[in-house]
Amino acid sequence: MKKLILTTAVLALTAGVSFADTIRMGTEGAYPPYNFINDNGEVDGFERDVGDELCARAELTCEWVTTDWDSIIPNLQSGNYDLIIAGMSITEERREVLAFTQNYIPPTASAYIGLSDDIDVSTAVISAQTGTIQAAHVAQSGATLLEFANPDESVAAVRNGESDAVFADKDFLVPIQAESNGQFSFIGDDVPLGDGIGIGLRKSDTELKAKLDTAIGSMKDDGSLNVLIKKWFGEDAITY
Template identity: 70%
Template structure:
């Protein structure tokens, strides 16, 4: 994948993030509309636009790096990139290992999608590995069937491997269309504390800079504008 440089200036950090020429923004690139790879082979989507603007406001030089979801936290900790901006919900369990900025996407619903509104939600339910949805299914009494990507979970329902898929409702919404094969099943489930930028616990100055940029985007309405752009007028905003 091509390196995506946003600005020409480099910024040096002193507390926990010394002399960083470039901040590497880690994402999955396979979770539309949050993040995906476009026809040019570049990271695109809601989080690309949010991340670009955060870097601009924080006066950071940034590049985008993609990584598979199931190893996205270990590779942050090992230094392969400096942030996770990949639709990652803020949870107490994750905060035992990494730190987060304040949320740039408010707490939103998770939902079940199936081929029938009467699907057995205590049967076999597909979810993406390492997500709060997978953890919820595992504790619900249903049989959890885990896959590496969202597309794989949807395919499992389509081919009969799973009775339903459980994921962020915003991510599943494009699959639920009038006259389409997929429908919502059961009630929405609120999970997590919203989506934030994941960081190593030692990178306190980077966290402060990103928090200030997120605050400014909330105050001027630009985050809400991007949420509406990618998730529609009915999406929850700040």
């Protein structure tokens, strides 16, 4: 799950969502299995399933909007959509400019993968997606940080020798490592970061936040959220 680090303060809009209108759900569409664009050109993945179910339970009419990760918060504040559901971990820094629902994925781990499992990640060149909490972690670790605009580029940097390892959400890296035919290995221990994934909203949208919190809570209570977590992340995934 992606963990955006805010580098500039963004002022929230004061106008709230009108529930007579369609709720526009902003996502990246480039971070499987959380969200991606399928062969039909539609948003797909874990968050598509969760988002559609939340809208049904909250009795909201919703539509999906995609945007680049590095502009996902400014576009929310500019009114281009009404919420962010994009693998965004809840952090104290982000709470300064956003309101968050309760999490819909528990806190999970980040991890390193590289072409060898004996790389010293504290001194190596590490690639990470720009604007993420993983990138901030690397920058503070003593390693050399190499940032890329999207997660696939950060993985490609290891393959082409630009970096020694990539640091990202483990859920994102597991299928990449598994499908690499032994090219990639996990390095060292998992690194816990963030407080779980939540939906980000403008602070003014208190009514929408309350509706979504109630819907998320109901999915936790009846077990349907755990079903979707296991569907997309496997039977061994961390659940509620």
